[in-house]
Amino acid sequence: MTEYAHPEMLVSTPWVEDHLEDLGELRLVEVDVDTSLYEQGHIPGAVAWNWENQLQDQVRRDVLNQDDFNQLMSKSGISNKSTVILYGDNNNWFAAYALWQMKLYGHADVRLMNGGRKKWVEENRVLTNEIPEYPAGSYQVKSVDLSIRARRNQVHEKLDQLDTNALVDVRSPDEFTGKIIAPPGLPETAQRAGRIPGAKNIPWGQAANEDGTFKSADELVELYGSKDITGDKDIIAYCRIGERSSHTWFVLRYLLGYSNVSNYDGSWTEWGNLVDAPTVTGPE
Numbered sequence: 292m293t294e295y296a297h298p299e300m301l302v303s304t305p306w307v308e309d310h311l312e313d314l315g316e317l318r319l320v321e322v323d324v325d326t327s328l329y330e331q332g333h334i335p336g337a338v339a340w341n342w343e344n345q346l347q348d349q350v351r352r353d354v355l356n357q358d359d360f361n362q363l364m365s366k367s368g369i370s371n372k373s374t375v376i377l378y379g380d381n382n383n384w385f386a387a388y389a390l391w392q393m394k395l396y397g398h399a400d401v402r403l404m405n406g407g408r409k410k411w412v413e414e415n416r417v418l419t420n421e422i423p424e425y426p427a428g429s430y431q432v433k434s435v436d437l438s439i440r441a442r443r444n445q446v447h448e449k450l451d452q453l454d455t456n457a458l459v460d461v462r463s464p465d466e467f468t469g470k471i472i473a474p475p476g477l478p479e480t481a482q483r484a485g486r487i488p489g490a491k492n493i494p495w496g497q498a499a500n501e502d503g504t505f506k507s508a509d510e511l512v513e514l515y516g517s518k519d520i521t522g523d524k525d526i527i528a529y530c531r532i533g534e535r536s537s538h539t540w541f542v543l544r545y546l547l548g549y550s551n552v553s554n555y556d557g558s559w560t561e562w563g564n565l566v567d568a569p570t571v572t573g574p575e
Contacts, residue, residue, distance in 0.1 A: 293508040296548025300541075301405045301505070302376055308416055311335055318369050318425075321408065322346070322379040322386045332418035334378070334411060338367050338425075342385045342534070346392060354556065357432045360396050368425025371398070371433065378404035378411070382499040384538060391537040391554055397434035403541070409503040439540070441527045441555040443562065449527065450488060450569060457520050458490035459528045461539045462559070466531070467492040469572030472563070473531060480531065481563025485570040487529070491518035492575055495535040498542045511547055522549040529555040529562075 295301070310317055311334070319337035321329050329339035340346060345363060348355060355363065369375060375393065379386035383403050393401045404411070412418070449456040465471045469484035486492075497514055500506055506514070520526060526543060528536035533556025540554040562568050 293512070295505075295508050295546045297545040300402050300545040302402050303405055304411050304414055304416060307334065307376060307378075307404055307411075311417075316370065316373045318367065318373050318375050320367065320375060320377050320386075320389065322377060322389045323408065324379070324381045324384055328380055328408065330420070332420060335417060335419045335421070336423050337378075338423060340367075340389060342388065346385075346389060352560075354392055354395065357396065357435075360392075361430045361432060364398075364430035365428040368423075368428060369430060370428045371430060373400070375401040376404055377401065378407045380408045382409070382496060382503045382538070383407040384495075385534055387538040387541045388534040391439065391540055395436055395440055396432045397436055405505060406503040413502065439544070439553050441529075441553040443555075443557055443565070445553075446487065446527060446529075446555055446562070447569075449525070453489045455524055457524045457526045458487055459515075459518075459520055459526060459536070459539060459543075460486050460490040460492050461495035461528055461530045461535050462492070463494055464492060466559070468574060472559075477531070480560040483563045483570060485563070485572040486559075487562060488569050488571050490529075491520060493518055493520065493539070495530065495538045498539065505542065505546060508546060511542060515543065515547070522547065525551040525553075527553050527555050529558040531559050532556070533558045 314336050319334055320340055321333050321337045322340045322342055326341050377386040377389050386403055390401050460467050467486050472479040472481050472484045498506055528539040530536040533554060536554050540552055543549045543552045
């Protein structure tokens with residue numbers, strides 16, 4: 292069986308449990324789609340980040356700016372040297388988004404707990420309602436890696452070069468074909484339904500097993516390779532607002548080791564609101 296390209300980017304639930312008594316520079320962060328879950332019980336020592344108001348600029352539609360990112364890290368007791376373990380509900384959906392944003396701002400050691408909250412709870416591991424307090428730090432972003440963030444002009448440029456580039460639409464088939472604009476229960480943030488021309492549909496959740504862990508490297512190579520998403524191409528992943536595509540970005544970049552992978556966090560919310568943006572609907 293082929294190993295993951297970067298197995299160090301994942302930790303197991305037993306690994307986390309074994310380190311709870313001596314966290315040191317280790318910091319646990321829970322990031323959930325359902326932001327109420329943390330209060331119902333969380334891993335001891337874990338802080339919570341709310342994806343709606345702590346991982347997004349509250350004025351512009353954008354990721355956190357550097358100052359706000361520094362403040363979030365410092366308030367969470369995270370230093371530039373900290374090992375940060377992220378986990379959350381729904382197969383680490385928003386935990387992967389937080390990891391992508393931390394890598395955007397150059398944090399050296401950040402990982403996902405494989406299986407996320409679901410696996411931890413199903414294994415009957417310890418939960419607490421105690422909210423930890425850590426001394427505030429003085430985090431400072433040292434570098435910004437813009438290579439992992441795609442902008443709409445970059446997407447436009449690749450539309451005529453799909454022999455050497457690839458677009459991965461990780462939304463549901465109904466979103467991809469234009470039957471619906473947003474998943475059930477979520478706001479319709481675009482004016483038009485459909486997809487970017489040339490995109491291949493591989494829903495993000497297909498990379499996960501039933502228990503929330505990632506599928507094997509061999510299974511992932513087969514999954515993405517079946518749609519010609521291979522490591523020799525420049526790959527852009529997108530979804531509705533950039534969070535599900537962060538999960539796919541993590542899989543392609545760290546589990547399969549594909550070097551040229553970026554996340555278009557503008558995603559369909561941006562593209563579906565652009566005037567005269569190339570758009571198609573219907574089956575692939």
